[in-house]
Amino acid sequence: xxxxxxxxxxxxxxxxxxxxxxxxxxxxxxxxxxxxxxxxxxxxxxxxxxxxxxxxxxxxxxxxxxxxxxxxxxxxxxxxxxxxxxxxxxxxxxxxxxxxxxxxxxxxxxxxxxxxxxxxxxxxxxxxxxxxxxxxxxxxxxxxxxxxxxxxxxxxxxxxxxxxxxxxxxxxxxxxxxxxxxxxxxxxxxxxxxxxxxxxxxxxxxxxxxxxxxxxxxxxxxxxxxxxxxxxxxxxxxxxxxxxxxxxxxxxxxxxxxxxxxxxxxxxxxxxxxxxxxxxxxxxxxxxxxxxxxxxxxxxxxxxxxxxxxxxxxxxxxxxxxxxxxxxxxxxxxxxxxxxxxxxxxxxxxxxxxxxxx
Amino acid sequence: xxxxxxxxxxxxxxxxxxxxxxxxxxxxxxxxxxxxxxxxxxxxxxxxxxxxxxxxxxxxxxxxxxxxxxxxxxxxxxxxxxxxxxxxxxxxxxxxxxxxxxxxxxxxxxxxxxxxxxxxxxxxxxxxxxxxxxxxxxxxxxxxxxxxxxxxxxxxxxxxxxxxxxxxxxxxxxxxxxxxxxxxxxxxxxxxxxxxxxxxxxxxxxxxxxxxxxxxxxxxxxxxxxxxxxxxxxxxxxxxxxxxxxxxx
Amino acid sequence: xxxxxxxxxxxxxxxxxxxxxxxxxxxxxxxxxxxxxxxxxxxxxxxxxxxxxxxxxxxxxxxxxxxxxxxxxxxxxxxxxxxxxxxxxxxxxxxxxxxxxxxxxxxxxxxxxxxxxxxxxxxxxxxxxxxxxxxxxxxxxxxxxxxxxxxxxxxxxxxxxxxxxxxxxxxxxxxxxxxxxxxxxxxxxxxxxxxxxxxxxxxxxxxxxxxxxxxxxxxxxxxxxxxxxxxxxxxxxxxxxxxxxxxxxxxxxxxxxxxxxxxxxxxxxxxxxxxxxxxxxxxxxxxxxxxxxxxxxxxxxxxxxxxxxxxxxxxxxxxxxxxxxxxxxxxxxxxxxxxxxxxxxxxxxxxxxx
Numbered sequence: 001x002x003x004x005x006x007x008x009x010x011x012x013x014x015x016x017x018x019x020x021x022x023x024x025x026x027x028x029x030x031x032x033x034x035x036x037x038x039x040x041x042x043x044x045x046x047x048x049x050x051x052x053x054x055x056x057x058x059x060x061x062x063x064x065x066x067x068x069x070x071x072x073x074x075x076x077x078x079x080x081x082x083x084x085x086x087x088x089x090x091x092x093x094x095x096x097x098x099x100x101x102x103x104x105x106x107x108x109x110x111x112x113x114x115x116x117x118x119x120x121x122x123x124x125x126x127x128x129x130x131x132x133x134x135x136x137x138x139x140x141x142x143x144x145x146x147x148x149x150x151x152x153x154x155x156x157x158x159x160x161x162x163x164x165x166x167x168x169x170x171x172x173x174x175x176x177x178x179x180x181x182x183x184x185x186x187x188x189x190x191x192x193x194x195x196x197x198x199x200x201x202x203x204x205x206x207x208x209x210x211x212x213x214x215x216x217x218x219x220x221x222x223x224x225x226x227x228x229x230x231x232x233x234x235x236x237x238x239x240x241x242x243x244x245x246x247x248x249x250x251x252x253x254x255x256x257x258x259x260x261x262x263x264x265x266x267x268x269x270x271x272x273x274x275x276x277x278x279x280x281x282x283x284x285x286x287x288x289x290x291x292x293x294x295x296x297x298x299x300x301x302x303x304x305x306x307x308x309x310x311x312x313x314x315x316x317x318x319x320x321x322x323x324x325x326x327x328x329x330x331x332x333x334x335x336x337x338x339x340x341x342x343x344x345x346x347x348x349x350x351x352x353x354x355x356x357x358x
Numbered sequence: 359x360x361x362x363x364x365x366x367x368x369x370x371x372x373x374x375x376x377x378x379x380x381x382x383x384x385x386x387x388x389x390x391x392x393x394x395x396x397x398x399x400x401x402x403x404x405x406x407x408x409x410x411x412x413x414x415x416x417x418x419x420x421x422x423x424x425x426x427x428x429x430x431x432x433x434x435x436x437x438x439x440x441x442x443x444x445x446x447x448x449x450x451x452x453x454x455x456x457x458x459x460x461x462x463x464x465x466x467x468x469x470x471x472x473x474x475x476x477x478x479x480x481x482x483x484x485x486x487x488x489x490x491x492x493x494x495x496x497x498x499x500x501x502x503x504x505x506x507x508x509x510x511x512x513x514x515x516x517x518x519x520x521x522x523x524x525x526x527x528x529x530x531x532x533x534x535x536x537x538x539x540x541x542x543x544x545x546x547x548x549x550x551x552x553x554x555x556x557x558x559x560x561x562x563x564x565x566x567x568x569x570x571x572x573x574x575x576x577x578x579x580x581x582x583x584x585x586x587x588x589x590x591x592x593x594x595x596x597x598x599x600x601x602x603x604x605x606x607x
Numbered sequence: 608x609x610x611x612x613x614x615x616x617x618x619x620x621x622x623x624x625x626x627x628x629x630x631x632x633x634x635x636x637x638x639x640x641x642x643x644x645x646x647x648x649x650x651x652x653x654x655x656x657x658x659x660x661x662x663x664x665x666x667x668x669x670x671x672x673x674x675x676x677x678x679x680x681x682x683x684x685x686x687x688x689x690x691x692x693x694x695x696x697x698x699x700x701x702x703x704x705x706x707x708x709x710x711x712x713x714x715x716x717x718x719x720x721x722x723x724x725x726x727x728x729x730x731x732x733x734x735x736x737x738x739x740x741x742x743x744x745x746x747x748x749x750x751x752x753x754x755x756x757x758x759x760x761x762x763x764x765x766x767x768x769x770x771x772x773x774x775x776x777x778x779x780x781x782x783x784x785x786x787x788x789x790x791x792x793x794x795x796x797x798x799x800x801x802x803x804x805x806x807x808x809x810x811x812x813x814x815x816x817x818x819x820x821x822x823x824x825x826x827x828x829x830x831x832x833x834x835x836x837x838x839x840x841x842x843x844x845x846x847x848x849x850x851x852x853x854x855x856x857x858x859x860x861x862x863x864x865x866x867x868x869x870x871x872x873x874x875x876x877x878x879x880x881x882x883x884x885x886x887x888x889x890x891x892x893x894x895x896x897x898x899x900x901x902x903x904x905x906x907x908x909x910x911x912x913x914x915x916x917x918x919x920x921x922x923x924x925x926x927x928x929x930x931x932x933x934x935x936x937x938x939x940x941x942x943x944x945x946x947x948x949x950x951x952x953x954x955x956x957x958x959x960x961x
Contacts, residue, residue: 073741128945128949132948132949132952133952134945134948134949135902135903135948137678137902138892138896138902138944138945138948139945139948141888141889141892141893141941141944142893142940142941142942142944142945143941143945144889144941145889145893145937145938145940145941145942145944146937146938146941146942147941148937148941149934149935149936149937149938149939149941150938152932152934152937153932153934153935153938156932157932157934283882283885283886284882284885286748289680289745289748292741292742292745293742293745293746296742302739302741302742332757332760333756334752334753334754334755334756334757334760335753335757336753337749337750337752337753337756338749338750338753338754339753340746340749341745341746341747341748341749341750341753342746342750344742344745344746344749345732345738345742345743345746348736348738348739348742348743349732349736349738352736352737352738431845432847435847445841447839447841447842447845447846448839448842449834449835449838449839449842449843449905450838450839450905451834451837451838451839451905451906452831452834452835452838456831456835457842460831460835460842460843460846460848461832461835461843461846461847461848462846462847463828463831465827465828468826473827473828474826474827475826475827475828475830475831
């Protein structure tokens, strides 16, 4: 049956395009479906919301995309994010509350240190994986425990609060504030307008959106147009061939885990801006597993050598739209776990059934 | 003496390409037949039809003069045709006798009802078959991982002998082996011959072929171009047949 | 001659080195005996096993899967699902007028049967549809998580029979000071007479099952085939082993042991929790790897895995008695996990060259 289906798809150009981009087609059909079932689903406000709430998941999936293409896996990113978040939070808290430093300076120092710290887990995993041949699953699972433990020690098991307000103003702000008959302003409510009136304004383009686009552009360029990206695919496709072609595979693998860890660090910092507190990662969050899911839904293979950044982003949106749509349609939120599970299996089975297409 | 295994007009096509074209040959008990040919001459396709990996597109295979219907590898095994592939198919994490008995483990009843592996029986049986073939392996309790390439080859062969192989197909048995180990494997082939097995040997190594083969069949472009008794031929003649330049001297 | 002696010495060192986990455990015990007041007592050891039951069971489950070269991410949430299903079933039977013991036994049996389903689906996806184990079991994790939350959201399981608690926190043997042994139930004694408790019921039950599965792995055809599949799947197929069916069985086994851990959790804590086993992923995989198994499959034994699990369980209890927050446990387990692989590489298996 599958072979005749394969043949049919082979013959029709349109079917081929659909089958190859099934995740995207699913995304569109979900959007159409939920527009009917969920009140307020199809609106600029809700779409901005989805994007804003997906930033962390997208960053995580981007990090995982690089690692998975190289044939590895990084299970530590969820807790590296927590580590970065509490590190930034703690430093900002101490500096800000000491009264000696301005909020901006405290934030700058806190963020910088958190980003530097977030490189370390990746550096360690990378060295252990490439030099000492520890399987990526084990190395990063070990790092999962280590970063989680350190993050919990830093924050003593409680979120780091009492941070400057300006964090969330930036993190949850919009580029454009607009009110009919009242003109518009950039980056904040017009001068003299209280926060209580914020609902009267149409807010367009979240700051996080711009932040996300910039990071994605950089990563996309890195993966698509540079030697670094090319070597990542080469290592995932055939490590021996990469070694024989003179690529310094060991060094490259270290770089990939550092990159992945660094992106997770950025996500942690973003998390501080978004929530205004430093959060440790809970066990139930499973950021890393959802990131892997998104990457696989996007068509990458855990065997390595395959994957696209944009496809991973679509994978995240597919999950996000599903969750948001189910919620707005009044369906129990628990179904989302089930839905994601089914979606993931579907992704791999489709991949398995039509091997020639991908 | 008649052939133990014989093919008649056996053919395999891949699309427009005829990989094996009406090939007929046979092998007797206690005989080693070597099949030689350039890359793409159709040697492995022929072997794969006999061992049931590829179904044939025409022709017949006879075992003891009776038509044998071989469509899957299991059919071939049931007849008594065993193939030793280059990758040997051994579980390297298991010991020697466990590999010989893999999939057909002997169990005994513990306390009269619990089936447990009978290690002693499997060990002793394996010792017997190795002794019969004059194979020396330090301890059968060692994992196959710890063995040399030649020893692994010997284990794979012992496995098929123990399970009553009558026809043994060996695909490049000496490739990727050191000189000393090549010698061991060739000695083993001679000893198998003495035990009455019919052996089909595929090899690139002319030296090996001349050392153990009784008959040499040369294939070119899917066809049999020569079937020679080893004692009556020379390396030169064989090479000429392989490359297809029958020099007129 | 001298080089031979040197070689023997190296062999000796390698042999000792391969037992590093045992040495580590002993060192750990010595350390905590010195540092943690009250650690060196029968009670503390029973506590280690009592709190460790879930790790032991989950590590055994993960071991079978890992030997075949797979991984089961869903085990923790299968355990969570089992806690909720069994709590609800037992409560429902009890409220419908059934007596305590039968409602507990019936609830447990039905849960264990239901617990086979996630494994069946995992195994089918992995063997027949060729979904990578990581993906299939992660999907199952999501599905079990979702179903658990759904079940809880409807109505929380309340009013479990008291007997559940008695079984879960009871002991197999009671020994009365001044004579007398009783099994299962605490003897009635006058005030002031000391009763010694041996072998918590949950520990007893889990080790009965672990022993059975250890036997299966080490001594039977099933175990042999498990190793063969992990070692060389092609060889297993060509030797006539039904590899697909075997893999389904392995994931069902894993799921069964996870459900058992869930059922024992309910007996211990008299409540169900969706994420009861969420943090056990690191612990169970770490135990298996510390026990010398390889994620590439084909290696590992139950007793060594239990040794690995014991290292983690001792660490947890020891730190708790010392009053150190459990945050440190994650760090230490992470470090041991990575070190385990490094140490194993340092002490390789001997190879025999001609």
